Amino acid sequence: MSILPHGALSLSSLEEQWLQPGVKGLPISEPLRQGAIGVQGWNVLHGDTSYPVAVLKLSALEHNLSWMRDFCARHGALLAPHGKTTMCPQLFGAQLAHGAWGITLANSVQVRVAHRFGVRRVLLANQLVARSDIRALLHLLHEDPGFECIVLADSLAGVARLAEEVNLHPLARPLPVLVELGLSGQRAGCRTPEEALTVARAVAGAPGLALAGFEGYEGLLVSNDRAADLQAVAAFVEQLCGLVLEADDEGLFTGAAILVSAGGSAYFDLVAQGFARLHGLSRPLQPVLRSGSYVSSDHGIYLEALAELDAREGRPAGEGLRPALEIWSVVQSRPEPGLAILSMGKRDASHDSGLPLPLAMHRPGPGTPHALPPGCSIARMNDQHAYLRLPEGPVRAQLQVGDLVGCGISHPCTTFDRWPLLLAVDDAYLVRGACNTFF
Amino acid sequence: MSILPHGALSLSSLEEQWLQPGVKGLPISEPLRQGAIGVQGWNVLHGDTSYPVAVLKLSALEHNLSWMRDFCARHGALLAPHGKTTMCPQLFGAQLAHGAWGITLANSVQVRVAHRFGVRRVLLANQLVARSDIRALLHLLHEDPGFECIVLADSLAGVARLAEEVNLHPLARPLPVLVELGLSGQRAGCRTPEEALTVARAVAGAPGLALAGFEGYEGLLVSNDRAADLQAVAAFVEQLCGLVLEADDEGLFTGAAILVSAGGSAYFDLVAQGFARLHGLSRPLQPVLRSGSYVSSDHGIYLEALAELDAREGRPAGEGLRPALEIWSVVQSRPEPGLAILSMGKRDASHDSGLPLPLAMHRPGPGTPHALPPGCSIARMNDQHAYLRLPEGPVRAQLQVGDLVGCGISHPCTTFDRWPLLLAVDDAYLVRGACNTFF
Numbered sequence: 001m002s003i004l005p006h007g008a009l010s011l012s013s014l015e016e017q018w019l020q021p022g023v024k025g026l027p028i029s030e031p032l033r034q035g036a037i038g039v040q041g042w043n044v045l046h047g048d049t050s051y052p053v054a055v056l057k058l059s060a061l062e063h064n065l066s067w068m069r070d071f072c073a074r075h076g077a078l079l080a081p082h083g084k085t086t087m088c089p090q091l092f093g094a095q096l097a098h099g100a101w102g103i104t105l106a107n108s109v110q111v112r113v114a115h116r117f118g119v120r121r122v123l124l125a126n127q128l129v130a131r132s133d134i135r136a137l138l139h140l141l142h143e144d145p146g147f148e149c150i151v152l153a154d155s156l157a158g159v160a161r162l163a164e165e166v167n168l169h170p171l172a173r174p175l176p177v178l179v180e181l182g183l184s185g186q187r188a189g190c191r192t193p194e195e196a197l198t199v200a201r202a203v204a205g206a207p208g209l210a211l212a213g214f215e216g217y218e219g220l221l222v223s224n225d226r227a228a229d230l231q232a233v234a235a236f237v238e239q240l241c242g243l244v245l246e247a248d249d250e251g252l253f254t255g256a257a258i259l260v261s262a263g264g265s266a267y268f269d270l271v272a273q274g275f276a277r278l279h280g281l282s283r284p285l286q287p288v289l290r291s292g293s294y295v296s297s298d299h300g301i302y303l304e305a306l307a308e309l310d311a312r313e314g315r316p317a318g319e320g321l322r323p324a325l326e327i328w329s330v331v332q333s334r335p336e337p338g339l340a341i342l343s344m345g346k347r348d349a350s351h352d353s354g355l356p357l358p359l360a361m362h363r364p365g366p367g368t369p370h371a372l373p374p375g376c377s378i379a380r381m382n383d384q385h386a387y388l389r390l391p392e393g394p395v396r397a398q399l400q401v402g403d404l405v406g407c408g409i410s411h412p413c414t415t416f417d418r419w420p421l422l423l424a425v426d427d428a429y430l431v432r433g434a435c436n437t438f439f
Numbered sequence: 440m441s442i443l444p445h446g447a448l449s450l451s452s453l454e455e456q457w458l459q460p461g462v463k464g465l466p467i468s469e470p471l472r473q474g475a476i477g478v479q480g481w482n483v484l485h486g487d488t489s490y491p492v493a494v495l496k497l498s499a500l501e502h503n504l505s506w507m508r509d510f511c512a513r514h515g516a517l518l519a520p521h522g523k524t525t526m527c528p529q530l531f532g533a534q535l536a537h538g539a540w541g542i543t544l545a546n547s548v549q550v551r552v553a554h555r556f557g558v559r560r561v562l563l564a565n566q567l568v569a570r571s572d573i574r575a576l577l578h579l580l581h582e583d584p585g586f587e588c589i590v591l592a593d594s595l596a597g598v599a600r601l602a603e604e605v606n607l608h609p610l611a612r613p614l615p616v617l618v619e620l621g622l623s624g625q626r627a628g629c630r631t632p633e634e635a636l637t638v639a640r641a642v643a644g645a646p647g648l649a650l651a652g653f654e655g656y657e658g659l660l661v662s663n664d665r666a667a668d669l670q671a672v673a674a675f676v677e678q679l680c681g682l683v684l685e686a687d688d689e690g691l692f693t694g695a696a697i698l699v700s701a702g703g704s705a706y707f708d709l710v711a712q713g714f715a716r717l718h719g720l721s722r723p724l725q726p727v728l729r730s731g732s733y734v735s736s737d738h739g740i741y742l743e744a745l746a747e748l749d750a751r752e753g754r755p756a757g758e759g760l761r762p763a764l765e766i767w768s769v770v771q772s773r774p775e776p777g778l779a780i781l782s783m784g785k786r787d788a789s790h791d792s793g794l795p796l797p798l799a800m801h802r803p804g805p806g807t808p809h810a811l812p813p814g815c816s817i818a819r820m821n822d823q824h825a826y827l828r829l830p831e832g833p834v835r836a837q838l839q840v841g842d843l844v845g846c847g848i849s850h851p852c853t854t855f856d857r858w859p860l861l862l863a864v865d866d867a868y869l870v871r872g873a874c875n876t877f878f
């Protein structure tokens with residue numbers, strides 16, 4: 001690690017860095033310049049990488065980036081995809097290149113990472129309350145006044161903390177604050193519109209702060225009852241819109257535009273539709289969606305939710321978001337006829353919203369992988385092992401020690417954070433480059 | 440990142456590296472040399488760090504390192520602590536300085552990391568089957584013939600793969616191989632002693648390989664029934680010892696010593712006792728324990744298991760292993776009387792063996808933290824949030840937005856891997872230095 005120049009770094013600086021042996025997935029015994037990864041001719045299916053390895057399918061990423069750009073254009077929505085999903089500067093760059101309005105992040109450390117790699121507008125979708133973290137953000141805004149960061153508040157105490165620090169370290173422009181509307185029994189956020197308006201008035205009245213708008217996270221409403229969810233999400237979005245209208249009536253907004261934001265990765269269509277119905281404001285509306293998982297999608301929770309979203313949108317089946325993230329590991333043991341032990345575990349794949357889905361097997365070398373038959377499943381994971389159960393049938397004889405198994409994952413957020421480096425592959429699993437994460 | 444010199448790096452190279460803003464826990468707005476962390480005067484309780492922050496309590500680490508050294512001395516056992524727990528070069532160094540015989544690791548990438556930071560003997564306690572990973576290890580052994588790495592096999596196919604690669608890339612010394620004895624329905628490993636002996640004969644007969652001994656992992660026997668566990672562990676260790684005797688009778692060992700290894704973090708006393716009963720071999724025995732979690736212990740699964748171990752050992756209560764790892768976060772929202780939302784989540788603390796345990800609260804500034812009353816618990820975590828439930832009582836009025844909450848964790852392995860950098864603190868939570876992890 002060298003002393004990096006202050007401020008933003010280009011993405012190409014990542015290509016220029018030297019990777020040391022000891023990075024998961026990388027089959028190197030000598031230091032390698034990251035930019036040279038794509039010309040090594042490594043093919044995951046040929047057994048060229050180290051295993052386990054995390055791969056991002058370039059065609060799926062491209063498709064998803066364009067899909068979301070088109071979705072937002074169709075709905076007149078802006079996109080600030082949640083960057084905490086991937087914390088990957090290359091993907092932030094690709095999202096911005098595909099028209100994203102900004103990047104959403106979850107804490108001040110993540111904001112720093114995004115800023116380092118050239119992100120110019122951040123929605124910090126979390127209460128910022130620790131004085132050290134408020135100061136770190138104010139320092140960044142002083143240092144780089146062109147950088148935009150919109151923060152959240154859901155309490156008078158939170159507003160007071162922000163106001164106090166801004167008072168101590170005045171900014172050239174007021175700090176834009178979104179007031180968070182929450183849900184009873186759920187995470188942060190004001191529990192009623194009245195409470196949210198009280199907090200909004202405090203923001204509007206605090207020197208150095210400006211009320212930017214309102215924000216909520218309808219993703220907390222996702223349950224097993226889709227019909228109930230749809231109603232609840234629509235009602236929540238309506239509440240948010242109502243807040244915007246009331247605050248505007250009261251003259252609490254002083255900026256050039258009014259921001260309203262919501263949008264996890266399951267119901268962002270309903271959010272966009274709700275926001276599109278919001279009219280009659282004193283200034284232009286910026287309706288911002290924050291879905292982050294669309295970029296990689298998955299083979300689990302989101303694949304299903306997004307298929308339903310596509311159906312609601314009346315889009316042709318098969319053109320929806322595509323799973324881009326897979327983990328390939330090797331069969332390290334076949335200790336029983338119905339059991340294969342894979343060289344991946346909780347260190348490599350998410351396990352908080354379902355275990356990985358075994359998709360395909362391949363004997364290292366040329367050719368294409370074979371889909372695993374129905375009944376194959378990951379029954380359990382330890383830190384570094386997965387237990388692949390095999391149903392009765394030919395697969396039990398076919399799958400041998402040393403074979404590769406490709407798995408899809410459920411919940412990209414808790415898989416990305418296990419890989420400092422993911423390999424970008426084409427449809428033949430030829431390695432074309434790499435993506436870094438900063439967790 | 441600079442081009443690092445080939446081969447081992449000293450730990451002091453980590454102290455010399457420049458850390459950039461954007462590392463979790465670090466409250467920096469300018470690059471900082473890692474070695475300067477300990478002289479900043481930061482105190483976690485004063486609100487000086489970024490939150491969440493992971494801290495390692497130096498006094499607990501010191502105590503645990505000495506405890507384990509004494510335990511091994513008492514039992515005549517060698518220690519190769521599992522490095523996958525922490526993947527922390529500074530802790531590897533401390534473990535070796537406290538008499539560890541080597542470091543256990545889980546895959547070839549982890550071996551590379553340990554080698555880079557000066558570890559000279561590794562037990563790779565996993566089948567090494569991918570050709571790329573076998574080659575990477577052989578490359579390392581060619582490059583640095585003094586480096587020792589003992590590998591595992593549990594099948595004839597596995598032995599053949601190792602033998603083939605060693606044949607293609609001959610080593611100065613035979614590659615030492617442990618044969619793994621497994622457990623029916625469990626992870627890797629031969630299912631019967633007969634099968635293990637067959638694999639052992641194949642190792643002994645393969646040019647370029649040498650049978651080093653036998654290995655198993657009794658940690659897979661941990662259940663909710665302690666009495667049954669104790670019997671099962673003792674029987675398993677006896678089986679391992681029986682295998683050693685049989686293989687020795689057959690003259691399968693050719694090295695200077697015979698290695699036998701087991702030992703997770705719950706029953707390593709039984710393992711050590713079982714190994715101590717193994718006599719009458721043709722050459723010296725090296726009984727190797729592999730417990731990795733002892734170094735940090737935890738406030739959950741291991742704390743309980745280790746208290747029982749201490750009782751079995753007849754050691755004085757209160758002198759056992761101490762939890763060294765805590766996560767401190769900030770109350771970012773108090774949206775309901777019985778609910779506080781903390782600025783930490785699945786990205787920061789393990790959730791696979793119980794959720795974090797809230798220990799103490801503190802208003803940033805001087806003084807000592809207050810223990811949280813009984814009934815406080817983390818009910819749920821999202822990626823970046825924890826839901827702290829508060830019982831009826833004064834705590835509901837006391838705990839405010841901006842207060843700090845310290846949590847213990849259960850299962851160190853899945854917490855260490857969420858922190859590239861942990862801060863080492865003294866008993867007053869003054870930051871004295873930092874530990875790096877390489878996941």
